[in-house]
Amino acid sequence: MHLLKALRPMQWVKNGLVFLPFVFAVDIAWSTDDLEPVPELLFKLVLVTLAFCALSSAIYLLNDMMDRSGDRLHPVKRNRPIASGKVSVPVAVAAIVVLAVAGLVVMILVEPLLGVAGGLYSVINIGYSFGLKQAVLLDAFAVTSGYVIRAAAGAVAIDVTPSPWLYVTTGAGALFIVLGRRFAEARLAGGTAEEQRTVLKDYSGPFINQLLMLSAAAAWLSYTLYTVEATNLPDNNTMLFTLPLVTFGLFRYLFLLNNSEHAEAPEQLIIQDLPLVLSIVCWIAVSTLVLLLNN
Numbered sequence: 689m690h691l692l693k694a695l696r697p698m699q700w701v702k703n704g705l706v707f708l709p710f711v712f713a714v715d716i717a718w719s720t721d722d723l724e725p726v727p728e729l730l731f732k733l734v735l736v737t738l739a740f741c742a743l744s745s746a747i748y749l750l751n752d753m754m755d756r757s758g759d760r761l762h763p764v765k766r767n768r769p770i771a772s773g774k775v776s777v778p779v780a781v782a783a784i785v786v787l788a789v790a791g792l793v794v795m796i797l798v799e800p801l802l803g804v805a806g807g808l809y810s811v812i813n814i815g816y817s818f819g820l821k822q823a824v825l826l827d828a829f830a831v832t833s834g835y836v837i838r839a840a841a842g843a844v845a846i847d848v849t850p851s852p853w854l855y856v857t858t859g860a861g862a863l864f865i866v867l868g869r870r871f872a873e874a875r876l877a878g879g880t881a882e883e884q885r886t887v888l889k890d891y892s893g894p895f896i897n898q899l900l901m902l903s904a905a906a907a908w909l910s911y912t913l914y915t916v917e918a919t920n921l922p923d924n925n926t927m928l929f930t931l932p933l934v935t936f937g938l939f940r941y942l943f944l945l946n947n948s949e950h951a952e953a954p955e956q957l958i959i960q961d962l963p964l965v966l967s968i969v970c971w972i973a974v975s976t977l978v979l980l981l982n983n
Contacts, residue, residue, distance in 0.1 A: 691783060694752060694769040695745035698955045703740040705835055705858065706733055706842035713848045714979045716920060732845045735798050740838060742791035743806055746784045747813040753780050754817050762877075798845055805841040809834055824890035828866045835862035851918035853910070860910040864903040865954050868941060871896045872951030900945075904938055922982035930974050937967040 710717070710733055718726050752770040760766045769775035788810065795802035812820075816830045839858045843850050870891045877888055891899075911934050915927035940963050945951045950960070957964060 690769040690774040691779065694749055694775050694780065695783075695787075696748045697741075697745075698953075698959075699744060699748065700741045701955055701958060702835065703737045703744065703838060705838040706737045706740060706845070708839050708858070709843040709848055709850045709854065710846055711975065711979070712850055712854060712918075712920060713843075713846060717846050717848045720980055729846045732798050733842060735794055736802065736841055736845045739791040739794040739798075739802075739806065740809075740841070742787040742794070743810060744834075746787035746791065747810070747817065749780045749784050749787075750814065751817045751821075753777060795841075801844050802841055805837055805844060809837045812837075822887050824887055827887060828863060828870065831866045832859055832862040835859065851914065851920055853914035853918045857907070857910045857914045860903065860907040864900070864907040864938070865941075867896070867899050867903050868945045869952055869954055871900050872945050872948075875946075876949070876952055900942075904942065908935065908938055922978065924982065926978045926982060927975070929978060930971055933967050933971040933974065937964060937971070940964050940967065 710729060714720075717729060749770070752768055755765075756768075756771045758765075760771050765771060770777070770780055792803060792806045792810070795806040812830055812833050816827065820830045821827045836855055836859045839850075839855060870888070874888050874891045874896060912928075912931060915921060915931065916925050921927050940961070941954075941957070944957050944961060944964070948957065948961075950956045958968065959965065
């Protein structure tokens with residue numbers, strides 16, 4: 689049970705980004721008039737998602753193992769299985785090897801090129817664990833790259849070439865979430881920020897506020913342009929009907945960053961804050977309806 693907790697299953701929700709290219713590949717990889725390829729495409733995406741769950745959990749174990757000393761000073765992170773000693777370092781190392789190998793093998797079996805995506809994801813995140821996380825800005829871009837790689841892997845798995853705007857929007861949105869987490873970590877840590885993580889001292893004061901506002905604006909603008917510029921979306925610009933939901937989601941997340949005690953854990957906010965959950969569910973419903981009606 690302690691090992692399962694150390695794998696951070698709550699974080700696996702991020703791997704749902706693998707399905708994003710499938711949703712926006714309607715009338716390209718599949719259509720409502722021909723649903724025959726859908727089961728095979730979904731099966732491949734499920735396998736890739738599970739592979740990312742394995743790889744990301746291996747990275748979480750590695751990161752927690754490297755951070756265990758600092759985590760013991762954090763009011764919440766000190767309860768993590770490795771920091772608290774409930775999962776030993778040898779057990780963590782064995783789990784890392786098994787999960788990493790399993791994840792990469794599954795990816796290669798689905799599509800050899802996915803092995804490159806999995807390898808790149810692993811290398812960047814290993815670099816993050818061994819030093820990039822202490823480099824201001826580089827740490828945020830390293831984490832952001834993982835989101836974009838997930839979306840790209842989904843496209844490779846179903847053999848489609850989505851609009852570049854999909855990657856731009858995914859990257860901008862991810863950067864906003866990552867910088868929001870840094871903002872929340874610095875806010876909640878207060879005077880112990882540098883003790884918990886050295887880089888947090890660089891994310892204090894006006895600087896992180898400026899980064900957060902810029903990234904929020906970039907996320908909103910890139911999504912807006914995506915809805916009207918992407919060639920695979922409806923020409924009548926009806927995807928703009930989803931813009932109010934995205935705007936509300938961004939504003940709600942900013943509110944939570946400034947007021948919630950769980951703001952440093954975006955995955956908890958996404959599934960626990962009802963207004964945010966409803967905005968995401970409505971976005972999925974409206975997006976699907978628009979794409980199907982214009983198919």
